[in-house]
Amino acid sequence: MSSSPASATIELSKLRLDTAQALLAQDEEHALPEADSPTGYLQNLIDGLCELSLKDPLTGLANRRQFRAVLEREVDRVTRTGESALLLMLDIDHFKAVNDNHGHPAGDLVLQAVAQTLAGCVRPMDTLARYGGEEFAVVLPGCQAAFGEAVAERIRSIVESTPITIEPGLQIHVTVSIGGSFTLPWVKASIPAWIDRADHQLYRAKSEGRNRVCLDFPPDSTVSAEEKGLLFNHLPDPVTDDMDPYLSDPADSANRK
Template identity: 65%
Template sequence: MTGSPAHQSVFLRDLRLSTAHTLVTQSGAPGLVLPNETPTHYLQAVIDGLCELSLRDPLTGLANRRHFRTVLEREIDRMARSGEAALLLMLDIDHFKKINDTHGHIAGDIVLQSVARTLHSCVRPMDTLARYGGEEFAIVLPSCQAAFGRSIAERIREAVESTVVRVSPALDLHVSVSIGGAYALQWIRSTTQLWIERADNQLYQAKSAGRNRISIEEQPDSTVSAEEKSMLFGSSYPPLHGEDPSAVTGGKSVGPSNGL
């Protein structure tokens, strides 16, 4: 067998990095134009910058759909291990097409950027906020208990509604969002597609109910009542023919002793 191929050095002058350099520099990545950078550090900075760009929406700077789905998969795995609840919110800007048709697409872009900033101010560092597509956004909230989900969504809705969007010196707009939410089910191994579909269904219900409101899916009750436990594990079932009664009751007497 032959040995492994000899290591070959790569010279920066042999690479076509001008476009990549421009993209990363315009994105605000530091360290690319410093004269004391070594070729290795420079090339690594370009690669890291391009990776970052591939995960970001260019208009709002939020996570894009590719990154969002990766986070969802990671969150499902984490929840399966820890058992902690996780909430997915899907948000849609109400009557966004009318904004574009009336004021133009530049005004629409300004509205998207404004809503993105407002949403960013409402989430925790541990949350993931993404532009899902068009005028739709998504938020993944790890470790979010059912008791707090509705209040969080309502706080986000109110924040967007109360924010004035300055489109031009002569034009201010007020926009609202509809919000749908669904929890990842702790006792069922879910999928990203199913989780998104459930949250999207709630978003559709919020919009159908009049927009500028929230709809959070009620969590199914996975607890077992005392009566159900008794039926499953207690003495409600008589012993089978020839079966030791203690096998049904765990070795404990279930009736009064007759002294025999």
């Protein structure tokens, strides 16, 4: 009976590992740790390549592949627990002007600097990704609608106030437009639809003048005392049902005394 590929002895000398080793050698963060066996060395190499495949090479942030995987996990968590989550899409305003006026190397420095600034604005539980070009994305688990705008506005303000050195003696400031969308608790959201809603708000922020925040808030599902009364087929009592006194009939209130 022949052995399976998984149980077969691996001879490293027969594997073409030069390209894999060169890729990891270019990234100081993924220097291969010491291994006490050929199998351990190969496992370290595989782990390093997997991590490298999930990272944007310029900024060091999560790339779109990892971003998509995080969104899938977050949608499952929101569906299961009912907790809210916020997706922010951020775009550097007038980024083309940076490349045109200062060159593409300066543009790369701006992308790296903005990525570093954003990384300092998020929690360890959040996921920050480079979505593409000059666009970034942030997934914020457990972010309630009441705090979402304050969080996004803080990020926008910090980016705006942080100078970026693009060459000795020359600093510039950039701004970002931010669009965001919340998931609906207990609902299995469509990931493309979630991204589209956040993108729509980003385009809205751009069209309204840039350097601003636009969010798509979830609908308010709070049920008022009056609505509760209608649901149970009786009129609410403005005294016992905590109804808004400005909506009650003064004459009726007088008759109750």
